[in-house]
Amino acid sequence: MISARRLVAVMRKEVRQLRRDRISLGMIIGIPIGQMLLFGYAINTDVRHLNAAVADQAGTHLARQFIAELEQTQIVDIRLEVATPKQLEDLLRVGRISVGIYLPPDFDRRAIDPQRPAAHLLVDGADPTILGVANQLTNMPFGFDSSASSPRTRSLEVRPYYNPERRTAVNIVPGLIGIILTFTMMLFTAVAIVREREQGNLELLINTPVSSLELMVGKIVPYVVIGLLQLGLIVTVGWLLFKVPIRGSIADLYIASFFFIAANLALGLFISSVARTQFQAMQITIFILLPSILLSGFMFPFEGMPAFAQYLGEILPTTHFIRLTRGIMLRDAALFEMRGELLALSVFTVIAMSAAVKRFTRRLD
Amino acid sequence: MSADQEFAIRARNLTKAFGSLVAVDHLNLDVPKSRIYGFLGPNGSGKSTTIRMLCGLLTPTEGTATVLGIDVPGDVDELKPRIGYMTQKFSLYTDLTTRENLEFIADIYTLSRAVRKQRIEELLEQYDLGAQQRQFAGTMSGGQKQRLALACAVLHKPELLLLDEPTSAVDPSSRRDFWAKLFRLADAGTTILVSTHYMDEAERCHRLAILDKGVKVADGTPGDLQANTGMTIVEVLASSPYSAQGLLSRLPEVASVTQLGVRLRVLVPESVRQPLDLIQAALHAGDISAETNIVAASLEDVFVAVTQKNTLQEHTT
Numbered sequence A: 001m002i003s004a005r006r007l008v009a010v011m012r013k014e015v016r017q018l019r020r021d022r023i024s025l026g027m028i029i030g031i032p033i034g035q036m037l038l039f040g041y042a043i044n045t046d047v048r049h050l051n052a053a054v055a056d057q058a059g060t061h062l063a064r065q066f067i068a069e070l071e072q073t074q075i076v077d078i079r080l081e082v083a084t085p086k087q088l089e090d091l092l093r094v095g096r097i098s099v100g101i102y103l104p105p106d107f108d109r110r111a112i113d114p115q116r117p118a119a120h121l122l123v124d125g126a127d128p129t130i131l132g133v134a135n136q137l138t139n140m141p142f143g144f145d146s147s148a149s150s151p152r153t154r155s156l157e158v159r160p161y162y163n164p165e166r167r168t169a170v171n172i173v174p175g176l177i178g179i180i181l182t183f184t185m186m187l188f189t190a191v192a193i194v195r196e197r198e199q200g201n202l203e204l205l206i207n208t209p210v211s212s213l214e215l216m217v218g219k220i221v222p223y224v225v226i227g228l229l230q231l232g233l234i235v236t237v238g239w240l241l242f243k244v245p246i247r248g249s250i251a252d253l254y255i256a257s258f259f260f261i262a263a264n265l266a267l268g269l270f271i272s273s274v275a276r277t278q279f280q281a282m283q284i285t286i287f288i289l290l291p292s293i294l295l296s297g298f299m300f301p302f303e304g305m306p307a308f309a310q311y312l313g314e315i316l317p318t319t320h321f322i323r324l325t326r327g328i329m330l331r332d333a334a335l336f337e338m339r340g341e342l343l344a345l346s347v348f349t350v351i352a353m354s355a356a357v358k359r360f361t362r363r364l365d
Numbered sequence B: 001m002s003a004d005q006e007f008a009i010r011a012r013n014l015t016k017a018f019g020s021l022v023a024v025d026h027l028n029l030d031v032p033k034s035r036i037y038g039f040l041g042p043n044g045s046g047k048s049t050t051i052r053m054l055c056g057l058l059t060p061t062e063g064t065a066t067v068l069g070i071d072v073p074g075d076v077d078e079l080k081p082r083i084g085y086m087t088q089k090f091s092l093y094t095d096l097t098t099r100e101n102l103e104f105i106a107d108i109y110t111l112s113r114a115v116r117k118q119r120i121e122e123l124l125e126q127y128d129l130g131a132q133q134r135q136f137a138g139t140m141s142g143g144q145k146q147r148l149a150l151a152c153a154v155l156h157k158p159e160l161l162l163l164d165e166p167t168s169a170v171d172p173s174s175r176r177d178f179w180a181k182l183f184r185l186a187d188a189g190t191t192i193l194v195s196t197h198y199m200d201e202a203e204r205c206h207r208l209a210i211l212d213k214g215v216k217v218a219d220g221t222p223g224d225l226q227a228n229t230g231m232t233i234v235e236v237l238a239s240s241p242y243s244a245q246g247l248l249s250r251l252p253e254v255a256s257v258t259q260l261g262v263r264l265r266v267l268v269p270e271s272v273r274q275p276l277d278l279i280q281a282a283l284h285a286g287d288i289s290a291e292t293n294i295v296a297a298s299l300e301d302v303f304v305a306v307t308q309k310n311t312l313q314e315h316t317t
């Protein structure tokens, strides 16, 4: 049985404490804005302006024309000209360049021989993104065959839907909502009960008639509101700075977020009931945050992951939420069409919350 | 009257072990209603652990207790609204003000709005916290914090108060005020269990139990305990107290020697006849002149006597 008086008392206390905690208050606004700027500007899978050097041992007119065309793609910026491929390798190794372009002395002859590649690209293969871009370069149509009037055309052309300009921010921001909410919501609640335990308040509280459920619910309700405010902030910043659209309904977005916030808060409370110190609570939070970033489809396409990673990803609320936000914001999907994801979030919430209430005994041993 | 009506707390063989350490060892306890019952014991003697078991925070390893007629461990939810607990460490919210803390506790105990307001005004006045009502609890002095903690513990007018070293940070005069409040509460019918290190506080209790290493080594009224130490207390005023102490503590008949300023308090078991002659002879042999008197036992002597006995028993078994 829940007493409304006690529930409100716990909520009011929580809000009062939060209002006086300037750093946490700052984080509520600072984390979304900071992360948005960071991820929005820094993460760019649409790679351009890679540092490159060229070793042109042919020195012919055709070779210079080839280099000029390469530069026009804007994928590479040629910073240096060196004499030998060995020098390219050295530059690559020390990290001065990501791409080395080697034109052998017989470049002109090779260019008209379809059997042999005319030039070599030396690529830092450690970075798969750069490797992907380099592969893109090899498909570059090059009109070296002076006799042919029409340039070679590719047989397949990709037409990007939903994000025709292929701007990374458009894909990043809906996912970023999930990451930011995961981080702040989980952290706030993970620390919530542990802090009371560490500061000794819990010993007094568990001796009063307040029940575990009242305590837990009273503690998370203020954060639900905060989470929804953060959502508004992220969406606004995303729209103002990166022109990230909301093609679907805003109401749907809020409803989806509500389910997601509840899941994270329940998870946070569970962490709080397991951890003994605030430091432990933070460690566990980070431990869950990392897979939420890596396995949720935020960084890498979900379908491309190994089956095992996909199973893990399915357990994480962030995975389901990112599908929802991308669907609603980018593809104008209706919430009803994605009810499976909502169901997954609800199941997660119920399990985590029950586990937290069950684990939180009103005892000290 | 049945036992349950007479006693607020009855414990039988209450035991708590943390691993191999037995913090509370087969404790029997009868705390009469509307009385102040003291728990006297040195650090680590199991006072806090006992109090925590009595309010259901710790599960006893062995034994049972009945608190206000409710079995512990058992359905302690029924017990919670009827007891007030003041933890040893300050456990209110340091980032809430005095008034906010009181309001929070009042709401937790679901006092009605009118009662809440009236009670809080009453307590601010009684506990002299009016000037601090808008001050953050964390910034208050030790004594103010303790008054606030007591105010919060009695806010809902509990039948039983469990106070764990409530005056550890309080100066002697505030301690007197604090005890005056406890007596008022006891007069009004509240049963109070209070743990302490201080002899002067223990002396004020209606009854007390002395704990040592988890074992109850004595209990009774302070007067009974003082009358039944089983020791003769000899006060020695010697020319060189330090060498006198060395000398006397080597005597096999002497249970303990404590120096209090220039005086020595020497405890000799009652079985020893003529203790004054014994001491005089020993001092004389050591070329120390001294004045010796038999005096009444203080609670401190009781404490020394019973803990000594406990240690001796431990060594022989």
Ligand SMILES: Nc1ncnc2c1ncn2[C@@H]1O[C@H](COP(=O)(O)OP(=O)(O)OP(=O)(O)O)[C@@H](O)[C@H]1O
Binding pocket: B018, B021, B022, B023, B041, B042, B043, B044, B045, B046, B047, B048, B049, B050, B088
């Ligand atoms: N949770 C625990 N785990 C392990 N040992 C414990 C625990 N709580 C208490 N103890 C041990 O039990 C013994 C009794 O502790 P307790 O806190 O009851 O003593 P106390 O009489 O209240 O002492 P003090 O006057 O210092 O407050 C101590 O030796 C302590 O180290």
Ligand SMILES: [Mg+2]
Binding pocket: B047, B048, B049, B088, B164, B165
């Ligand atoms: Mg203690």
